Amino acid sequence: MRRKRLYEGKAKVLFEGPEPGTLVQYFKDDATAFNAEKRGTITGKGVLNNRISEFIMTRLNEVGIPTHFVRRLNMREQLVREVEIVPLEVVVRNVAAGQFAKRFKVDEGTPLPRAIVEYYYKSDELGDPLVTEEHITAFGWAAIQDLDEMVQMALRVNDYLSGLFRGCGLRLVDFKLEFGRLWEDEQMRLVLADEISPDSCRLWDVETGERMDKDRFRRDLGGVEEAYQEVARRLGVLPEAGPVDLKGPKSVQ
Known part of the structure; x- marks a missing residue:
């Protein structure tokens, strides 16, 4: 289904939402650092960040911290309020x-x-x-x-x-x-x-001091995909399919 693309940033794309006042936020695998001077791809990052952000935003909403998050739509997209x-x-x-x-x-x-x-x-x-x-x-x-x-x-x-x-x-x-x-x-x-x-x-x-975030990409430490997967695993939100299938539709990427 063709949707109106409203904005594309370094890590996400925003599309017109299904209802007034909503947007669809699509998570890409693209990675940038140092004000986009360094660019690359972290396979599956969009899927993992979608799940992780959904988990955290939902918990914050539950404890009374308001967010724009409404619900996750699929592996790479979530419905958010337009702000x-x-x-x-x-x-x-x-x-x-x-x-x-x-x-x-x-x-x-x-x-x-x-x-x-x-x-x-x-x-x-x-x-x-x-x-x-x-x-x-x-x-x-x-x-x-x-x-x-x-x-x-x-x-x-x-x-x-x-x-x-x-x-x-x-x-x-x-x-x-x-x-x-x-x-x-x-x-x-x-x-x-x-x-x-x-x-x-x-x-x-906590135990080893190992970095489990985008610094692994910034500093060429390797194991970037595995670090993101490990954060998702510890939060209990690693996609059931695991690290396979984590490429997005070519029409968006």
Whole structure:
């Protein structure tokens, strides 16, 4: 069935939904890093991220953290509410890693004294720069009350996911969230949007410190597909077919 394609990003495609106010979010196997300077394919990533994000978004909805997620439609697609994306990435850091460790010359793996929340402006052209509340409010990307609400939600998500992953033997090092404005009955509320998966989280094995996320792709560590599968297995959402069949339709890929 032909559907209207509304947007294609680095990891997902958005199609017009079956009902007004909905979209179909399709997960691709494409992988990018360093602002798309590095590109590749992680076989089965779209299927696994769809399942993982469905699991997490459902749990967050159940504990009162609103998301755009409605339901999973098939192996690679989920139905989501249409939202106006806030042009910010909200990053929560529990452990020094990646660019944060380099920026402050801190050894990777150093626990932070408390969770640190950072904002990045969503712009591939500018390289998603780190920004402050003053930048955000001056350019009108979000109001102070919006930022307060996003930080509160981000810290609640951090508390919940830290416990969830710890129960699976995984350490939540840091993660990225995106938010959207959902309009209902002429009222606006902020909800979590996009996805939560090994694409957007740093996850290390508690016992070995092994990286179980997209850093394996960024740093050419190998075993990328196996790491994503292991996260899905520990969460109990590995597709019944396992790692076979995980290629998407050629018409979309």
